[in-house]
Amino acid sequence: MQLQKKICLLGMYSVGKTSLIERFVYHRFSDHYLSTLGAKVTKKSLQISASDGQQIEYNLLIWDIAGEETENKIPPSYLLGAAGAILVADLLRPETIEALPSVLERFKEINPGAAVVLAGNKKDLLQDIESDSKEILRLAHQLKLPCHLTSAKTGCQVDSVFSALASSLLSRDEANQVISPPKKKAKTRQAKDQKR
Amino acid sequence: MKIDLNKLMPPLGLGYALLDPAWQIVECEMDVIPETGREAITGESIGSAFPELVGYEPILQQVSDGELPRFKMENLNREGPKGNLVYFNLEVVPTEKPDTPLVVVLSDATSLAQLRQHIRQQQYEMQLLNRQKSGLRGDSETLLGYSEQIVALRNLIEKLSGIPRVTVLIQGESGTGKSLVARMLHGEQKSPFVEISCASIPENLLESELFGYEKGAFTNATTTKSGIMETANGGTLFLDEIGELPLGLQAKLLTFIETKKFRRLGSTVEKHVDLRLVTATNRNLEAMISEGKFRQDLFYRLNVVRLVVPPLRQLGEDVLLLARHFICHYNLEFNKQIEDIDESAREFLRRNSWPGNVRELRNTIERAMIFCSNRVLTAKDLNRMQSEQEAANTRPRFDIPAEGMPFAQIEKEILINALQMANHNQSRAARLLHLRRDALRYRLKKHGLLSEENDLQEQ
Known part of the structure; x- marks a missing residue:
């Protein structure tokens, strides 16, 4: 089964949104910083197993949206119709982590049912991962969102963060019965029917 | 009147795609932005030709139904075949025709977007550089390191910075970062942080610098001047190299710490200030106390909390x-x-x-x-x-043993060294030692260094 989903990468400028997409889609990385203007859409398919074992192919339309100093500057039209978002922060710039709650709020205002995952990027530059990742992990805990520490440079956890978002999309699609519901529930229904 | 979009749009520099009610493209012209489109996309669904519009179907419907006048997205970008970015604006407009209710209008925005991108790039790079610089030098400076001592010290500083009026004595070797510790104790408050090195100001000026003076207090006091005690009011006063503070001023400082009051030079009026006093030294103050160079009572007042900055x-x-x-x-x-x-x-x-x-x-x-x-x-x-x-430092050195050594022995070694350096040429050796040749020969003879061989070589 194939499903097309729009997902957005959001976060302040220079946190590595474009680099994460480049790594995930094209398996490449450039140290050269080129700020994004506007938005760019890239496609990538991701296969994931539903709880009934069915293979679901998500055709992701990944929106690389220019990072702004404030979330208010992002045109809402870019966010419309998104099924999910990866909120990206630079682990070395605390202000990019502090900005995430308001970015999330803005995104959720437009897409209340969307799936969200956090990515703390530039893990390769950390001297003390435990100490430097404390803030974003605390925020993830507070917001009850999954969080991955990524490095677009090394590729570390990049696939995982997109897979995590795809898993969240799948859970939502299963819950909304966009795809067949989990087997366990089906069995329960069968049992109920038999009883009747 | 029938409008031929194909004749209208391209001359205006616009591309378009005319959509049927199922959002299939029935007619299009995309040459104005060659990199964004393909040769022919007629018959394709809107989502396939414009992935930027996937998820926007409800919006398209609203525009088609007249609930929204139009829908626009600016600065969308795609990568061209040569890797260059092409920017375009996309606008969905109703046509009021039931069989082709919508038209997607595209306009090339590359030139303007490239300029804006360039400006934005400069701005962000500047911000990142400034941030890096301020991180290295500015208010957010911190003690770097993960060693046990540094982590413990950082934790202690964090605790102390929350207690605004506690007096702190920082000890550590020269160059360990005592001044940085003082700044960290002060934190990022807007209140003043005033630093003065007790060693850098002559003794006779230090008192007036600290406490200020009234006009006419001394010969050159032509105006009244407040001291750094007053400047630091409400914040932190950092006295570096406190071990160098003259004894006379130590007594004055002690009085100030005890009363929080002082008088400007030449004034009879007491002033009250409220500040955190942080002092630092690389000297052993306890040893200075026993030598009578530092007041014990002042030491106790300064040493309420002692922070030791470890050597590298x-x-x-x-x-x-x-x-x-x-x-x-x-x-x-x-x-x-x-x-x-x-x-x-x-x-x-x-x-x-x-x-x-x-x-x-x-x-x-x-x-x-x-x-x-x-x-x-x-x-x-x-x-x-x-x-x-x-x-x-390759010149010969003579280490004198603890038990001492006769001067004659040192002299002999110097002579031997000079002869070796001069390749046993006595004239050259004499020049090396700033002696006349005769004087050198006299000394060589005295130490039994003037052999026949030396003489023959010389002649």
Whole structure:
């Protein structure tokens, strides 16, 4: 089964949104910083197993949206119709982590049912991962969102963060019965029917 | 009147795609933005031709139904075949025709977007650079390192910075970062942080600098001037090198600490200030007390909380972290792109005892980076100064043993050295020792160094 989903990468400028997409889609990385203007859409398919074992192919339309100093500057039209978002922060710039709650709020205002995952990027530059990742992990805990520490440079956890978002999309699609519901529930229904 | 879009749009520099009610493209012209489209997309669904519009179907419906006048997205970008970015604006407009209710209008925005992108790039790079610089030098400076001592010290500073009026004495070798610790104690408050080194100001000026003076208090006091005590009111006063404070002023400082009051020079009016006093020294104040050079009662007042900043040689791998930090700093300063230090440099950094501590390390890295033209610093780059010093120190040295040694013995060794350096040429050896040749021969004879062989060689 194939499903097309729009997902957005959001976060302040220079946190590595474009680099994460480049790594995930094209398996490449450039140290050269080129700020994004506007938005760019890239496609990538991701296969994931539903709880009934069915293979679901998500055709992701990944929106690389220019990072702004404030979330208010992002045109809402870019966010419309998104099924999910990866909120990206630079682990070395605390202000990019502090900005995430308001970015999330803005995104959720437009897409209340969307799936969200956090990515703390530039893990390769950390001297003390435990100490430097404390803030974003605390925020993830507070917001009850999954969080991955990524490095677009090394590729570390990049696939995982997109897979995590795809898993969240799948859970939502299963819950909304966009795809067949989990087997366990089906069995329960069968049992109920038999009883009747 | 039927409008032929194909004749209207391209001359205006616009592309378009006419959609049927199922959002299939029935007619299109995309040549104005060649990189964004393909030769023919007629018959394709809107989502397939414009992935930017996937998820926007409800919006398209609203525009088609007249609930929204139009829908526009600006600065969408796609990568062209040569890797160049093409920017375009996309606008969905109703046509009021039931069989083709919508038209997607495209306009090339590349030229303007490239300019905007360029400006934005500069702005962000400036912001990032400023942030990096302020991180290296500014208010957000912190003690770098993960060694046990540094982590413990940082934790202690964090606790103390929350207690605004506690007096702190910072001790540590020269160059360990005592001033930085004082700034960290002050934190990022807007209240003043005033720093003065007791060693840098002549004794006769120090009192007026600290307490201020009234007009006419002394010969050159032509105006009234407030001292740094008043300037620091409400904030932190940091007295560095407190061990150098003259005894007379120590008594005055003690009185101030006890009463929080002082008088300007030449004034009878007491002033009250409320500040946190932080002092620092690399001297052993207890030893100075026993020598009568520092007041014991003042020491007790200053030593409410004592912070000891550890020397760099005790911080293990932190030296590498600091070295990389300074490399980043000087990369910005000197516009260099040194990426790292190689193994030989790491070994050098670990092995060195760093008597000048972090200050010495910083200077070493700075010097190495000035001369280094590679991307990686080596031990040779770092060792440049030491090698030069060693080369300068190749002249003979005489270590006098603890039990002492006769002067004649020293003289004999100097003569032997001079002869060796001069290749046993007595005239040259005499010049090396700033002696006349006869005087040298006299001394050589005295020490039994004037053999026939020497004489023959000379002649």
